[in-house]
Amino acid sequence: MGSGGECEPRNLQPIDATDPSKAMEPLHVISLIGGGVLAGVFNTLAGGGSLITVPVLVLLGLPGAVANGTNRIGILFQSLAATWQFRAEGVHVTREALGVLAPACVGAALGAQAAVWVSHDTFEWVFGVLMLVLIVPTLWDLGPKPGSGQRPGWSRPARTAIFLAIGAYGGAFQAGVGIFLLLALDRTGYDLISANAIKLIVVAGLTLFALPVFLWNDQIRWLPGLVLAGGYSLGGALGARIAVRGGERIVRLGILFAVLVLSGRMLGLY
Numbered sequence: 001m002g003s004g005g006e007c008e009p010r011n012l013q014p015i016d017a018t019d020p021s022k023a024m025e026p027l028h029v030i031s032l033i034g035g036g037v038l039a040g041v042f043n044t045l046a047g048g049g050s051l052i053t054v055p056v057l058v059l060l061g062l063p064g065a066v067a068n069g070t071n072r073i074g075i076l077f078q079s080l081a082a083t084w085q086f087r088a089e090g091v092h093v094t095r096e097a098l099g100v101l102a103p104a105c106v107g108a109a110l111g112a113q114a115a116v117w118v119s120h121d122t123f124e125w126v127f128g129v130l131m132l133v134l135i136v137p138t139l140w141d142l143g144p145k146p147g148s149g150q151r152p153g154w155s156r157p158a159r160t161a162i163f164l165a166i167g168a169y170g171g172a173f174q175a176g177v178g179i180f181l182l183l184a185l186d187r188t189g190y191d192l193i194s195a196n197a198i199k200l201i202v203v204a205g206l207t208l209f210a211l212p213v214f215l216w217n218d219q220i221r222w223l224p225g226l227v228l229a230g231g232y233s234l235g236g237a238l239g240a241r242i243a244v245r246g247g248e249r250i251v252r253l254g255i256l257f258a259v260l261v262l263s264g265r266m267l268g269l270y
Helices: 026-045 050-059 064-088 094-114 120-133 135-140 156-172 177-187 192-216 222-266
Strands: none
Touching: 026 050, 026 064, 026 192, 026 222, 050 064, 050 222, 064 192, 064 222, 094 156, 094 177, 094 192, 156 177, 156 192, 177 192, 177 222, 192 222
């Protein structure tokens, strides 16, 4: 109480990163679930949702490396929930995803380990420039053109190398890996709805391979991670419904928005 008998405002206490069993405050829970829902929708339509959730985790008191690892719990649950929703909507792509999973998962394990020593700032700047370049195919070159048939596919070695590299990026940094997967899958001739469903299965796989590395380095906090996963799951299921019922046009718009947001963030424009 103050001198006038009024209650003084209490500042929000950060999540205790050293004591995973310590209970979180209601505002922590609201922030994590709300951020998870938004990120789940964005990740399912295109990618880039981690640019919402990782900063939320940092603002709530987790160190950056711990936030990066903890966020993977939500990514896993979101990918599984969205995959289930795609199947419920009649999109079945498990067989098609198997050819992409192996190189992506190997890359994810390598990338997660590399995250310990790779210069994050330098990589973000390069990635921001690359994302700006990718705006062109996002606007004009996504999906087979009517009457033009499917594009010729990559050779098997090229396909393996490409998805290995994408998996390595996802294992290390996560944010934006969905966009790379969509663009790569588009180049193999899939429509954007099928590519989105395949993407989610691949992201779930590479996340499973990356999680043990973060666990080994004590960079996961389960309580905030599981709360975040609840929001991620809701957003993933909602995003899948929007993608299927809105069609390729809504997915294309989602990719464009994610590319612009990611490139601006990586280049430090805001």
